[in-house]
Amino acid sequence: MxxxxxxxxxxxxxxxxxxxxxxxxxxxxxxxxxxxxxxxxxxxxxxxxxxxxxxxxxxxxxxxxxxxxxxxxxxxxxxxxxxxxxxxxxxxxxxxxxxxxxxxxxxxxxxxxxxxxxxxxxxxxxxxxxxxxxxxxxxxxxxxxxxxxxxxxxxxxxxxxxxxxxxxxxxxxxxxxxxxxxxxxxxxxxxxxxxxxxxxxxxxxxxxxxxxxxxxxxxxxxxxxxxxxGVLSNLGVGAINEGEVALTIGTSAAIRSASSTPHVDAKGRTFCYLLTDDLWIIGGPINNGGIALQWVVEELVKDETISSDQAAEAVLALADRVPAGSNGLFFIPFLTGERAPLWNPEATASYIGLTRTHTREDMIRAALEGVTFNIYSVLLALQELIGFPGSIYASGGFSRSETWKQMAADIFDQPLHFAKSYESSALGAVILSMYTLGDIESLSHFKQHQHVDEKVIPNETSASLYRDYSSLYLELIRSLSPHYERLYALQQKKGVWI
CATH class of the missing domain: 3.30.420.40 (ATPase, nucleotide binding domain)
Known part of the structure; x- marks a missing residue:
């Protein structure tokens, strides 16, 4: 039995x-x-x-x-x-x-x-x-x-x-x-x-x-x-030692690290939530993860003859045709406002650098890159509290896309470890129950085998390119921030839903 x-x-x-x-x-x-x-x-x-x-x-x-x-x-x-x-x-x-x-x-x-x-x-x-x-x-x-x-x-x-x-x-x-x-x-x-x-x-x-x-x-x-x-996802992928980071991209997205004591950011960019008596999870969430992919599917690749899953697969295949950097096109992914790093519900999305030469495929890849640049920017804030991460463990719906996984490894310029189970939060809940009942001696009981399914290594050429792109992305979102309030007011006046 x-x-x-x-x-x-x-x-x-x-x-x-x-x-x-x-x-x-x-x-x-x-x-x-x-x-x-x-x-x-x-x-x-x-x-x-x-x-x-x-x-x-x-x-x-x-x-x-x-x-x-x-x-x-x-x-x-x-x-x-x-x-x-x-x-x-x-x-x-x-x-x-x-x-x-x-x-x-x-x-x-x-x-x-x-x-x-x-x-x-x-x-x-x-x-x-x-x-x-x-x-x-x-x-x-x-x-x-x-x-x-x-x-x-x-x-x-x-x-x-x-x-x-x-x-x-x-x-x-x-x-x-x-x-x-x-x-x-x-x-x-x-x-x-x-x-x-x-x-x-x-x-x-x-x-x-x-x-x-x-x-x-x-x-x-x-x-x-x-x-x-969120905190259970860290446990589920095995990122519970200090210096280990969990990356999750699903409908929304988040990046988190563990700490034996609570930490807050002087600039207010990160959260700090409890897991157990002596384990805290610090990090930042973004609103716009898979939401951006869903928007791309619905607005750029509409096709009522196929299912939403098939449409998403088609979108990811189109993105794979485009080189890293989307031919100089940026997407600021704030379709539903944004939490980290801006914490501004009035922030809006935009394409920047769009020219007549850009294609639908460029726009698709730029959207995925924009999401990934944004969650990477949250890691940069987190690094000020925890230092450079020793390991990054990834999970969430984006794990099903070879294109998006490689893109993330390249933008983060660090190997990403993908867990065997997509259900990291449910597994984390189970590990916590095992520990509570005394069935395992520590929360790290499964660490040796729970996240060895796949390791995605950065492509050096793409990673080098993305370093410049990431820097420009950060400058763009800073320069746009002062204008969101006025833009939001104009959209509300015109009855635009955001």
Whole structure:
């Protein structure tokens, strides 16, 4: 008989339940999607009850698979996207939809605070940059625009807390998710009273803080609360020693490194979130990862006769025809505003250097390069805190593209190590559950074999070219930054959705 572990990963666009064996090998995956609701350009909400139903569905499918093989189901553990917020009454009934990280309605509230002394102090205490993504920012918006709703709210929670309340009847939030709310003092590991008051809520309206190892039981099976998807992705790919970096490019993207103590950036460019009592993850996220590829597919390669997956493959094949540097064409990839390194929800995308000689293929490759330049710029900020990375471990949807993987290795000018499993966050949740239950002695138990699937080496010629391109890219985004506010205002006036 084998032992199974289930990692449930509640993401922005869908939820998956992945079955792993005791060696950390993936055996089965159930996956279901759910839509985003955007009735206005700045709104990004979801139906929490639909997400709960989809989560239970994939979990039941995974449990059924394990039972069919007559395996022992050792534990279920959870990973979740960060920064979601919803209000519920005392019975746990939703008073709002789930407001996701992508919601930008609090831009006005955060703009003035972002560069103030108070904003910097809040960031330094919480490790969460002042930005509309955070629950803190969403509460500021509610305080101004929906004060009666906030007064009627019994608890302010996120999606994982809602699911756990439905399953176990208690309002609890793991310290990893809490460290990404902008409301928890990461140095004291407690809700910050001054910041709560500033946001217009009381401590009674927040769930109980619990460690990422906190465990409930259902049908004699441990249900471990787990952590956020970002920090668990580091664990899943094996980037948990200082100096090791995890690169993830999916719908969005992020780059992160581990630290034994919390670190914040004097310039406010990076986050600092908790994984366990003595392990913190620092780094930066960008909004525009695979979103840029999706836009290219929809706007530059429309073809209703083929599936979206086939269209994406066609786009990547077209990009491969173009030399590194896209013949001098740059794409600034801020299609949905941007988090790191700008932390500016008003930032917009653009092509720069476009001439009559450029082709659709050039535009496609430039879009992928723009995403990669931008996440590389976040690494440069991170390096000021951690030094030059010893190793970079990569995961996410871009791992399926030979073209994009090579491009990333060339731009980073460093070998990239790709994990065996695409499901790094779910695997990280499982590793955390194994450690919690004492089934493994350390979180680094699988490091020797969990990320040896592929190593992509930079092409020296392309890497040399990209050094010049990266430098110019950084100068371009700095020079454009002062103009985003005015451009955003003009687009809002004209009714342009961004």
């Amino acid at each position: 084998h032992v199974d572990y289930i990692g449930v990963d509640i993401g922005t666009t869908g939820v998956k339940a992945v079955v792993f064996d005791e060696k950390g090998q993936e055996r089965y995956k159930a996956y279901e999607t759910y839509p985003m609701q955007s009735p206005t350009p700045d709104t990004a909400e979801q139906d929490p009850d639909l997400i709960y139903k989809k989560t239970i569905s994939v979990l039941e499918q995974a449990i059924a698979f394990s039972n069919e093989d007559v395996n022992e189901l050792r534990a279920v553990s959870f990973s979740s996207a960060m920064h979601s917020l919803m209000c519920v009454d005392s019975q746990g009934r939703p008073l709002t939809n789930l407001i996701t990280w992508a919601d930008k309605r609090s831009s006005a509230e955060t703009k003035a605070l972002q560069h103030s002394d108070s904003g910097q102090q809040f960031y330094e205490r919480t490790g969460t940059p002042i930005h509309p993504m955070s629950p803190f920012a969403k509460l500021l918006w509610m305080k101004t625009h929906e004060p009666e709703l906030l007064n009627r709210t019994a608890k302010v929670i996120g999606i994982k807390e809602y699911i756990f309340y439905q399953l176990f009847g208690e309002f609890v939030m793991d310290e990893s998710i809490a460290s990404a709310t902008g409301l928890m003092n990461i140095h004291e590991r407690a809700w910050d009273q001054e910041i709560m008051t500033y946001a217009g809520i009381t401590i009674e309206q927040l769930p109980e803080l619990v460690p990422t190892s906190f465990t409930f039981y259902k049908d004699h099976i441990p249900y471990i609360i787990g952590a956020s998807d």
